[in-house]
Amino acid sequence: MGVFDQKDFLGCCGSTKFAKEMVLSGPFSNYQQAVEAARDIWFNKVDVNGWLEAFAAHPKIGESPSHSQKTKSSSSAQWSEGEQSTALASATDSSFQELIEWNARYLQKFGIVFLIFASGRTTLEILAEMKKRYVNRPIVELEIAAQEQMKITELRLSKLFSLQKDASSEAKTDN
Amino acid sequence: MGVFDQKDFLGCCGSTKFAKEMVLSGPFSNYQQAVEAARDIWFNKVDVNGWLEAFAAHPKIGESPSHSQKTKSSSSAQWSEGEQSTALASATDSSFQELIEWNARYLQKFGIVFLIFASGRTTLEILAEMKKRYVNRPIVELEIAAQEQMKITELRLSKLFSLQKDASSEAKTDN
Numbered sequence: 001m002g003v004f005d006q007k008d009f010l011g012c013c014g015s016t017k018f019a020k021e022m023v024l025s026g027p028f029s030n031y032q033q034a035v036e037a038a039r040d041i042w043f044n045k046v047d048v049n050g051w052l053e054a055f056a057a058h059p060k061i062g063e064s065p066s067h068s069q070k071t072k073s074s075s076s077a078q079w080s081e082g083e084q085s086t087a088l089a090s091a092t093d094s095s096f097q098e099l100i101e102w103n104a105r106y107l108q109k110f111g112i113v114f115l116i117f118a119s120g121r122t123t124l125e126i127l128a129e130m131k132k133r134y135v136n137r138p139i140v141e142l143e144i145a146a147q148e149q150m151k152i153t154e155l156r157l158s159k160l161f162s163l164q165k166d167a168s169s170e171a172k173t174d175n
Numbered sequence: 176m177g178v179f180d181q182k183d184f185l186g187c188c189g190s191t192k193f194a195k196e197m198v199l200s201g202p203f204s205n206y207q208q209a210v211e212a213a214r215d216i217w218f219n220k221v222d223v224n225g226w227l228e229a230f231a232a233h234p235k236i237g238e239s240p241s242h243s244q245k246t247k248s249s250s251s252a253q254w255s256e257g258e259q260s261t262a263l264a265s266a267t268d269s270s271f272q273e274l275i276e277w278n279a280r281y282l283q284k285f286g287i288v289f290l291i292f293a294s295g296r297t298t299l300e301i302l303a304e305m306k307k308r309y310v311n312r313p314i315v316e317l318e319i320a321a322q323e324q325m326k327i328t329e330l331r332l333s334k335l336f337s338l339q340k341d342a343s344s345e346a347k348t349d350n
Contacts, residue, residue, distance in 0.1 A: 048286060049227075052223070
């Protein structure tokens with residue numbers, strides 16, 4: 001059984017509306033049920049302002065979360081570090097530099113950070129994807145960013161559920 | 176020849192980026208050329224923040240522009256009054272009341288004002304359209320609002336060009 005509070009869900013997706021609606025929809029009997037609720041809330045109930053709020057809670061790819069982001073949504077920012085670990089481990093100095101530059105160009109054009117489900121992807125793969133997406137119209141890119149955010153949210157929800165399972169096994173061992 | 180400044184374009188569409196890019200793209204030799212530039216800028220270059228800025232410059236349907244809106248973009252707000260005149264003239268007390276209520280529901284769900292190219296439409300037509308659009312996903316509604324904004328922008332651009340034509344005929348008469 002997944003009993004989580006608003007702060008837990010805010011760590012999965014930085015939209016306040018999303019986190020509130022998840023609490024109202026729960027508790028969830030399993031991960032799959034939570035994901036179905038999350039998809040419905042994210043795509044049908046959270047408006048564009050909520051999407052922008054969630055995007056803004058992410059550190060830019062390759063950058064450490066800023067102090068304000070850490071304060072606002074600490075677990076979300078910390079999880080980003082783990083999810084970006086393949087990219088960071090595979091980054092050469094020059095590809096890393098190029099990533100920073102394209103990030104800035106992307107932000108300049110779209111007004112939102114470049115969002116990608118980065119788990120397991122190398123820097124070069126992320127860079128290629130960013131260049132491909134850069135030619136999109138802003139509205140198209142907004143929808144892609146929302147889809148990537150959903151993938152990130154799903155991964156984080158699965159972490160929430162497995163953390164809770166671990167905690168409950170430990171509780172049983174303690175008895 | 177259409178020689179207009181940033182303030183003129185801001186009166187057609189309340190996105191600062193739109194107005195700046197229109198100045199950079201001009202001067203335009205005719206209305207059609209201005210509309211083509213405006214479409215390219217609005218759909219390909221203005222990001223979601225610029226769209227929200229433009230939407231926020233509109234008074235809600237049936238309401239007078241607020242003081243802050245009048246200050247920010249006075250001609251845009253004043254033109255709204257003219258464009259809503261059919262709807263306002265055809266409004267009965269009850270349909271007007273219903274319009275106000277649906278406006279509030281719409282804003283609550285989508286986080287943006289209900290935008291529609293209102294010229295020549297009655298209150299009942301607008302109300303029917305609002306109810307139909309209310310079931311949409313927020314991202315779908317965002318794109319529809321952007322398309323309606325473009326229609327409004329085109330009408331206002333045509334007013335700009337005809338005002339300039341009038342002014343130039345008067346100038347010739349003076350000579």
